[in-house]
Amino acid sequence: MPRTSPYVIRLSSAELAQLEKRAGKYTLAYFQVQRAKMILLAAEGLSNDQIAARLDTRREVVCFWRKRFFAERLTGLEERSRPGRPRTFSP
Numbered sequence: 001m002p003r004t005s006p007y008v009i010r011l012s013s014a015e016l017a018q019l020e021k022r023a024g025k026y027t028l029a030y031f032q033v034q035r036a037k038m039i040l041l042a043a044e045g046l047s048n049d050q051i052a053a054r055l056d057t058r059r060e061v062v063c064f065w066r067k068r069f070f071a072e073r074l075t076g077l078e079e080r081s082r083p084g085r086p087r088t089f090s091p
Helices: 013-024 030-043 048-055 059-077
Strands: none
Touching: 013 030, 013 059, 030 048, 030 059, 048 059
8 A cells, every 4th residue: 555645745836936947957966956856746746656766766765855845845955064074076
């Protein structure tokens, strides 16, 4: 039996415009485009399993970003600083 997420995503018109802009950019980092696409598909009512299958990623990843967007909105999709030693190679 498929699970339904308790984090139902409803977007404002400004959020929808911003996410569509991010999802359509070729110059943004891949992870930013993927996150935007995840949220757009979640707003359409797709389950985490369906989104993961469409974007070729794991259900747990979709669940994580859906939950974080639900709690923090657009700022939740941004990168956070990470603990530990800084990278020695450029990205």
